[in-house]
Amino acid sequence: MQNTKSLAFFIDPSRCIGCEACVNACAECETHRGYPMIHVDYLDRSRSTATVPAVCMHCDRPTCAEVCPADAIKKTEDGVVQSSLKPRCIACSNCVLACPFGIPKMKSELEQMMKCDMCYDRTAAGKRPMCATVCPSQALAYVPVDEIVRTRREKPVNVFFFGKERVTTKVFMMAPLSVDAFDVDIADFIWEPES
Amino acid sequence: MARRPIDESSLVERFGPHLVYEPPGGWRSEAENPAEKLVQTHCCFCGQQCGIQLKVRDNQVIGFEPWEEFPFNRGMLCPKGVKRYLQSSHPDRLLSPLMRDDSGFRSATWDEALSFTAGRLQQLQQEYGRDAVAVYGGASLTTEKTYLLGKFARVALGTRHIDYNGRLCMVSAGTAYKLAFGVDRSPNPWSDIPLADVVIIAGSNTAECSPITTDYIWRSRDRGGKLIVLDPRMTPITRNADLFLPVRPGTDLAVFLGMMHVIVRDGLANRDFIEKHTIGFNAVAESAKIWDPATAARVSGVPPEAIEKAARWFATAKRGFALHARGIEHQSKGVENVLGLINLCVATGNIGREGAGCVMITGQGNGQGGREHGQKCDQLPGQRSIADPEARAHVAKVWGVNPAEIPQAGYPALEIMEAIHRGEIKGLLSICFNPLVSLPDSNFIREALEKLEFFGVIDFFMSETAHHADVILAGSLHEEEEGVAANVEGRVIHIRQAVTPPGQARLDSQIICDLARRLGRKEGFNFREPREIFDELRDASRGGPADYSGITYEKIDRQMGVFWPCPSEDHPGTPRLFEDGRFFHADGKAHFQVTEYRESGDPISEEYPIYLTTGRVVSQYLSGTQTRRIGALVDQYPEPRVEIHPRLAKEHGISDNDWVRVTTRRSEMTLRAMVVRTIRPDTVFIPYHWPGLKSVNRLTHRTVDPRSKIPEYKVSACKIQKA
Numbered sequence: 053m054q055n056t057k058s059l060a061f062f063i064d065p066s067r068c069i070g071c072e073a074c075v076n077a078c079a080e081c082e083t084h085r086g087y088p089m090i091h092v093d094y095l096d097r098s099r100s101t102a103t104v105p106a107v108c109m110h111c112d113r114p115t116c117a118e119v120c121p122a123d124a125i126k127k128t129e130d131g132v133v134q135s136s137l138k139p140r141c142i143a144c145s146n147c148v149l150a151c152p153f154g155i156p157k158m159k160s161e162l163e164q165m166m167k168c169d170m171c172y173d174r175t176a177a178g179k180r181p182m183c184a185t186v187c188p189s190q191a192l193a194y195v196p197v198d199e200i201v202r203t204r205r206e207k208p209v210n211v212f213f214f215g216k217e218r219v220t221t222k223v224f225m226m227a228p229l230s231v232d233a234f235d236v237d238i239a240d241f242i243w244e245p246e247s
Numbered sequence: 248m249a250r251r252p253i254d255e256s257s258l259v260e261r262f263g264p265h266l267v268y269e270p271p272g273g274w275r276s277e278a279e280n281p282a283e284k285l286v287q288t289h290c291c292f293c294g295q296q297c298g299i300q301l302k303v304r305d306n307q308v309i310g311f312e313p314w315e316e317f318p319f320n321r322g323m324l325c326p327k328g329v330k331r332y333l334q335s336s337h338p339d340r341l342l343s344p345l346m347r348d349d350s351g352f353r354s355a356t357w358d359e360a361l362s363f364t365a366g367r368l369q370q371l372q373q374e375y376g377r378d379a380v381a382v383y384g385g386a387s388l389t390t391e392k393t394y395l396l397g398k399f400a401r402v403a404l405g406t407r408h409i410d411y412n413g414r415l416c417m418v419s420a421g422t423a424y425k426l427a428f429g430v431d432r433s434p435n436p437w438s439d440i441p442l443a444d445v446v447i448i449a450g451s452n453t454a455e456c457s458p459i460t461t462d463y464i465w466r467s468r469d470r471g472g473k474l475i476v477l478d479p480r481m482t483p484i485t486r487n488a489d490l491f492l493p494v495r496p497g498t499d500l501a502v503f504l505g506m507m508h509v510i511v512r513d514g515l516a517n518r519d520f521i522e523k524h525t526i527g528f529n530a531v532a533e534s535a536k537i538w539d540p541a542t543a544a545r546v547s548g549v550p551p552e553a554i555e556k557a558a559r560w561f562a563t564a565k566r567g568f569a570l571h572a573r574g575i576e577h578q579s580k581g582v583e584n585v586l587g588l589i590n591l592c593v594a595t596g597n598i599g600r601e602g603a604g605c606v607m608i609t610g611q612g613n614g615q616g617g618r619e620h621g622q623k624c625d626q627l628p629g630q631r632s633i634a635d636p637e638a639r640a641h642v643a644k645v646w647g648v649n650p651a652e653i654p655q656a657g658y659p660a661l662e663i664m665e666a667i668h669r670g671e672i673k674g675l676l677s678i679c680f681n682p683l684v685s686l687p688d689s690n691f692i693r694e695a696l697e698k699l700e701f702f703g704v705i706d707f708f709m710s711e712t713a714h715h716a717d718v719i720l721a722g723s724l725h726e727e728e729e730g731v732a733a734n735v736e737g738r739v740i741h742i743r744q745a746v747t748p749p750g751q752a753r754l755d756s757q758i759i760c761d762l763a764r765r766l767g768r769k770e771g772f773n774f775r776e777p778r779e780i781f782d783e784l785r786d787a788s789r790g791g792p793a794d795y796s797g798i799t800y801e802k803i804d805r806q807m808g809v810f811w812p813c814p815s816e817d818h819p820g821t822p823r824l825f826e827d828g829r830f831f832h833a834d835g836k837a838h839f840q841v842t843e844y845r846e847s848g849d850p851i852s853e854e855y856p857i858y859l860t861t862g863r864v865v866s867q868y869l870s871g872t873q874t875r876r877i878g879a880l881v882d883q884y885p886e887p888r889v890e891i892h893p894r895l896a897k898e899h900g901i902s903d904n905d906w907v908r909v910t911t912r913r914s915e916m917t918l919r920a921m922v923v924r925t926i927r928p929d930t931v932f933i934p935y936h937w938p939g940l941k942s943v944n945r946l947t948h949r950t951v952d953p954r955s956k957i958p959e960y961k962v963s964a965c966k967i968q969k970a
Contacts, residue, residue, distance in 0.1 A: 079879070188458035
């Protein structure tokens, strides 16, 4: 883990109340005003009010960039995976299909993929990302690593398995203390006929 | 006279609500033409009163920036707060006085509109007596405006009938706190919540109606605290509850009495605290005897083991904390419900300590400050009783009048409307109140409005109620007039003026002062700016429970808010009440109150076998006069839907998204179903922010709590069928 005093981005879906303050605030960011680049989903509203906010996880080896035929998705030196570059993006949606977290969205009216860039304009100027600043449940938080470790009952994890694919990310997901990596087994999602 | 001049669709076409999505000049305008200044102020919506910075350019609000230094919300906002800036420069904004004519409304000069208003009010008072006109106020107004309005009604009009829309919000809590503690304020600052070991949330959809409070609750859980939630619905705050009490609507008191029974039975009460600091415990203990957990469970539908567990957790916690809101207060026994919860806190010594206490979650922006200084029918400034001769003498002196000139208490809000309906009150002047959407039994409210001989409105947007007005005076938005408000904690905060009113619109305080002078009051209404009103208010409040005499705008800025009471300029304010074990009653004790269980005013029956309960959604605010004009907020939850449990839905052949007719003893409405397992199977829920055929208040009833006079929005009897 990086320097514990440095600021990092944390997601705790169990705190989320589905209010969409994050989505509304994202749409107020100057570089893409009018276009929210994050979303909030109900897991299954018929059964529960549980919701989950989805911001970009900023993978260390971003699949979206690796599958891009136009080399339009760049990662900054400090690990932020940016929206597609407008002159390069061919709106093919490869990235949308490839992202293991379901983050990129094709903005068909702009013919460009846009996604969360961790408020690069704000963080570069020493401000916190808009969504994590306003989030009233702090399901999205942008705070020093040692603060989150000290104050939360869950712990930050940034290792995910999708089948045998190990993905590490700049953004942390809060997990129960017993969990060191999110091991998502594809078998859990396969449909098989009842015997 | 007060019928709508033309059909509603023409009025809506002209005055909205129209949806605004973008700031003035469009999304790109700020990039090309940046803001000139950031104004540190507060959100205009709920009682959390979150700090926010408004971006201003060319006397227009063009965006916002979080205000991370303000300690209450530290930059956090809900979607309403994020989008609140879009109410400024809105095309529906009223820009000049309007007077009714055959075509609807025409623009008028201030002189014409104010002369007409003063003239009609005087005529009605001469013909029918002083009390034939009434004044309605609002709890979104700054405290200065509410103070001025109270003085205006009692001194300039001389009517005893002034009340406000906080009557639909905080009065059950206020009445109960006064009975128990002798003062109407949340006793603890919010910074106490994370320190609590057990938190009870009773009748509060905290995550949607006061979203910022969510983080305070989660921080208590981060420390290992337990969360108990009492509600007929699993609202988003329930997702991390350690114990959920799925109470049947209208039976909360049975759960509290059941918990008190367990505390007394098992000897869990804090005898030492009770003996030193309270009176009346024995009678309460005696009254809980018949409420064993099994009996409480039969009435409330909450399992007896859950009642036992809640009682034990709360009573044995080092620090127990209770939060409550309209769920338990909007009932014909709203005061009893709150007292039932207060009794639990006092019996266990959970009051007046760090991390331990009992608080009300104030609903409206200035729900706290707006009820302290004079627009409530039975109170004078400083939260003093209008019946108290000493208080009358003090306030009369500040106002420069004879104490005998100050009228006695008038009718509360709903009774004013009932008096209009029966012809006793003929004229009404209303500011910042939309009773056609927010009062219960809205068909009755519409009939009453149509009987008015004169109806004047001060507002910034055309509300549905204002459709019935004879004259509409274009007033000021939250960001257009300086003043103070008191947030949910009793922290007095500074509302800054970010822009001046557009067009011919005027400051509310100037409209009221001008009207007072035209009514013949040359003295006492010559304030040039809100600060002068505040200085008089400080004097008027001096010595009362809500003592503001030591508060100044500068001190608020310096301290990021001042908690009242603050009796002198060198006093820092009082974040936590009762720390010295002394309560505000003359004997210094907390007073236990015996609570009696009784049925709702609209009981279920064979014909109407289902409970109907009403409430709010996160993206809309109250009657929607402001939030139904903001595109993103409307898109998030465009129209009311009825929440139905799958078991009940199946009984009636209803699937998700089907049209459903909901009928009560008053009226019916048809809306789409939302079939969810998060509501009791004997209950349906409809949010209330919409007018006309989408208004659930056509279905609610006019029963009120006998002491607080709050309507019973949370419990009606209904039947449902697939439409």
